[in-house]
Amino acid sequence: MTLELDDLRVRSLGDCRYDSPFAEVLASKRTSPHYVHEDDRVLVDDTVSVLLSRGVPIEALPSLEAAGPRRRIYFDPDATSVGIVTCGGLCPGLNDVIRGIVQELTEHYRVAHIYGFRNGFAGLTSQHRERVVELDLDAVRDINNDGGTILGSSRGDQDPEEMVDTLVERGIDVLFVVGGDGSMRGAMRITREIDARGLDIAVIGIPKTIDNDLPYTDQSFGFQTAFAQATAFIASVFIESQAAENGVGIVKLMGRHSGFIACYAALSNNDADFVLIPEVPFVLDGPNGVLRRVEDHVRRHGQVVVVVAEGAGQDLLEQEGETTDASGNTKLGDIGLFLKERLTEHLTSVDLPPTVRYLDPSYAIRSVPANAYDSVYCVRLAHAAVHAGMAGRTETVVVRWRRRFVHVPMPLITSHRNQVDPDGDLWMSVLEATGQPMSFEP
Numbered sequence: 178m179t180l181e182l183d184d185l186r187v188r189s190l191g192d193c194r195y196d197s198p199f200a201e202v203l204a205s206k207r208t209s210p211h212y213v214h215e216d217d218r219v220l221v222d223d224t225v226s227v228l229l230s231r232g233v234p235i236e237a238l239p240s241l242e243a244a245g246p247r248r249r250i251y252f253d254p255d256a257t258s259v260g261i262v263t264c265g266g267l268c269p270g271l272n273d274v275i276r277g278i279v280q281e282l283t284e285h286y287r288v289a290h291i292y293g294f295r296n297g298f299a300g301l302t303s304q305h306r307e308r309v310v311e312l313d314l315d316a317v318r319d320i321n322n323d324g325g326t327i328l329g330s331s332r333g334d335q336d337p338e339e340m341v342d343t344l345v346e347r348g349i350d351v352l353f354v355v356g357g358d359g360s361m362r363g364a365m366r367i368t369r370e371i372d373a374r375g376l377d378i379a380v381i382g383i384p385k386t387i388d389n390d391l392p393y394t395d396q397s398f399g400f401q402t403a404f405a406q407a408t409a410f411i412a413s414v415f416i417e418s419q420a421a422e423n424g425v426g427i428v429k430l431m432g433r434h435s436g437f438i439a440c441y442a443a444l445s446n447n448d449a450d451f452v453l454i455p456e457v458p459f460v461l462d463g464p465n466g467v468l469r470r471v472e473d474h475v476r477r478h479g480q481v482v483v484v485v486a487e488g489a490g491q492d493l494l495e496q497e498g499e500t501t502d503a504s505g506n507t508k509l510g511d512i513g514l515f516l517k518e519r520l521t522e523h524l525t526s527v528d529l530p531p532t533v534r535y536l537d538p539s540y541a542i543r544s545v546p547a548n549a550y551d552s553v554y555c556v557r558l559a560h561a562a563v564h565a566g567m568a569g570r571t572e573t574v575v576v577r578w579r580r581r582f583v584h585v586p587m588p589l590i591t592s593h594r595n596q597v598d599p600d601g602d603l604w605m606s607v608l609e610a611t612g613q614p615m616s617f618e619p
């Protein structure tokens with residue numbers, strides 16, 4: 178993988194001219210196993226073989242700027258106005274992030290104004306810009322107890338010129354965009370327009386994806402909450418299938434291009450016998466196909482549980498042309514219902530008429546409040562985002578990478594998708610736990 182140090186440098190609006198409220202506390206800090214100094218950097222790679230293969234001196238190895246408070250900051254807090262927008266699909270923890278940003282900006286930096294734009298990027302258009310809400314400590318009190326986002330969200334394309342007009346009209350100095358790959362592409366278009374006009378506005382991204390499909394982040398916030406929810410649905414179909422004759426439990430889970438939710442949920446209570454994900458192709462028919470394998474399992478155990486990610490096996494479905502949603506995301510065929518139909522047909526034909534229990538929990542796994550672990554993660558990301566913005570970083574995303582909070586340039590976070598590696602140890606764990614074959618190919 179070619180990755181140059183220069184690709185990993187984040188942009189800054191300029192020199193930091195003001196003392197940070199954290200200056201005193203940071204004065205004596207040095208890098209330790211538990212703290213990375215603001216001038217130090219975090220390595221991208223973590224194995225000796227990859228580091229050696231880079232073939233460059235240590236200081237030229239791919240590395241990321243550490244996140245966290247700075248001794249000096251770019252914006253004068255008294256004269257700073259901030260905007261927050263949440264975009265794309267919901268994810269547990271969005272309210273925790275909003276709350277964390279508002280609390281940090283209010284209690285430590287004491288900025289002049291914090292505005293929330295309603296319903297994603299749509300809230301920055303001329304049509305909706307009047308619906309902006311001013312956010313203070315009262316406005317965010319207890320919002321973390323609820324799922325969703327108090328600001329609302331949306332998909333769909335918006336004009337960057339109009340959005341930047343709104344930022345200028347409101348006097349926004351720092352815009353926080355909480356969203357997925359689409360939102361980060363949208364945020365980059367905003368920064369391009371800001372650059373074209375020579376404006377002094379920072380844009381900071383906080384990566385949100387329930388599918389965990391953004392690269393350079395260990396695991397996205399809300400993911401743990403979501404797969405824990407999914408686990409409960411798998412447990413239900415397991416119990417149901419156990420009590421029925423030739424019981425077949427099928428759970429379809431979110432995961433458009435990445436099967437992380439399916440893998441983690443399946444591993445969590447180990448009730449699944451087959452896990453099907455977009456990254457690992459399979460066939461249904463033939464001696465090694467899924468149908469025969471499931472049949473064998475039902476013959477031996479009297480029941481079976483199949484977990485399928487929504488993006489799996491799309492090549493098996495007949496699609497009427499490729500359709501996309503408002504944001505340009507591919508709309509998928511329903512692999513869950515297709516599997517249900519084909520398995521019912523097949524098991525009936527081999528004299529194992531099944532009792533099928535099919536669940537598609539869909540939005541039920543992402544509309545819940547974050548669990549305690551994700552809440553902690555969200556608040557720490559929010560703090561890191563605020564520090565980055567106040568220090569004048571722009572076109573920058575705050576992430577946790579190999580357990581350190583770091584800054585990643587936006588173009589890099591949209592450069593590719595994080596997916597389950599069929600040769601990696603996660604998929605190996607799934608194969609070990611389920612006992613399913615390594616391949617369903619003929």
Ligand SMILES: Nc1ncnc2c1ncn2[C@@H]1O[C@H](COP(=O)(O)OP(=O)(O)O)[C@@H](O)[C@H]1O
Pocket residue numbers: 264265266297298299331332333334335356357358359360361362363364366385503504505506
């Ligand atoms: N390629 C793109 N360029 C600019 N904006 C985009 C792009 N893709 C998506 N967006 C905008 O980002 C927002 C969220 O994108 P979407 O794909 O729906 O969710 P997510 O951010 O979760 O991936 C939408 O308003 C959408 O118009």
Ligand SMILES: O=P(O)(O)OC[C@H]1O[C@](O)(COP(=O)(O)O)[C@@H](O)[C@@H]1O
Pocket residue numbers: 265266267268357358385386387388389390431432433487502
């Ligand atoms: O119905 P919606 O709101 O478009 O969202 C559904 C889709 O969003 C996803 O959750 C992906 O969104 P994120 O990764 O951005 O959170 C898919 O798994 C799912 O199919």
Ligand SMILES: [Mg+2]
Pocket residue numbers: 265357358359
């Ligand atoms: Mg997306």
